[in-house]
Amino acid sequence: xxxxxxxxxxxxxxxGTSLTIQCQVDSQVTMMFWYRQQPGQSLTLIATANQxxxxxxxxxxxxxxxxxxxxxxTFSTLTVSNMSPEDSSIYLCSVAQARTDTQYFGPGxxxxxL
Amino acid sequence: QKEVEQNSGPLSVPEGxxxxxxxxxxxxxxxxxxxYRQYSGKSPELIMSxxxxxxxxxxxxxxxxxxxxxxxxxxxxxxxPSDSATYLCAVNTNTGNQFYFGTGTSxxxxx
Numbered sequence: 414x415x416x417x418x419x420x421x422x423x424x425x426x427x428x429g430t431s432l433t434i435q436c437q438v439d440s441q442v443t444m445m446f447w448y449r450q451q452p453g454q455s456l457t458l459i460a461t462a463n464q465x466x467x468x469x470x471x472x473x474x475x476x477x478x479x480x481x482x483x484x485x486x487t488f489s490t491l492t493v494s495n496m497s498p499e500d501s502s503i504y505l506c507s508v509a510q511a512r513t514d515t516q517y518f519g520p521g522x523x524x525x526x527l
Numbered sequence: 528q529k530e531v532e533q534n535s536g537p538l539s540v541p542e543g544x545x546x547x548x549x550x551x552x553x554x555x556x557x558x559x560x561x562x563y564r565q566y567s568g569k570s571p572e573l574i575m576s577x578x579x580x581x582x583x584x585x586x587x588x589x590x591x592x593x594x595x596x597x598x599x600x601x602x603x604x605x606x607x608p609s610d611s612a613t614y615l616c617a618v619n620t621n622t623g624n625q626f627y628f629g630t631g632t633s634x635x636x637x638x
Binding site for chain 1: 559561563568569570571572573576615617625626628629630631
């Protein structure tokens, strides 16, 4: 499976600011996804990062709040904009070679918003 | 009805026992099924995938799939304290071509 890294691994941010999370894969992958995992909860898909086009967002998530970039097949970023304490969560990227294929997860970014 | 349902637990078993984790799903057309393990503070890691009815074994782990009953389970034989984690069931559904996760079952193996 691919080796996936995320930066930063954790951060503490002030309300109203924005944070950009990076996801880097050591090989080209077709699919990249961004998930949120709130404390004690399961994974919620935020969006699918599409290379060269706009991300596909799930219900309840919008581009203005969670802009995503995917400039190539090995890299993606997720920005959490205008943060509030409710955005405190673990953010995970995952990769797969097809939408129906096994997903592998990065180590996650633990975000705390004060 | 949720797409994927798991008993949240917690499930406690003594060391050396068999742990049985269960998962049901709603989309009868689902084709791919996965079990992930997540240690506290870590990201999910894949344990097993299963695509056909029946059992699939990998070391101490056995995944069981019954598409007629829309049921998938994970058995952990000779449970070890290091197996203590949350186990997530994931199903890839045909409808909407979506990957859904259950809420996870917390397992504690007591030495």
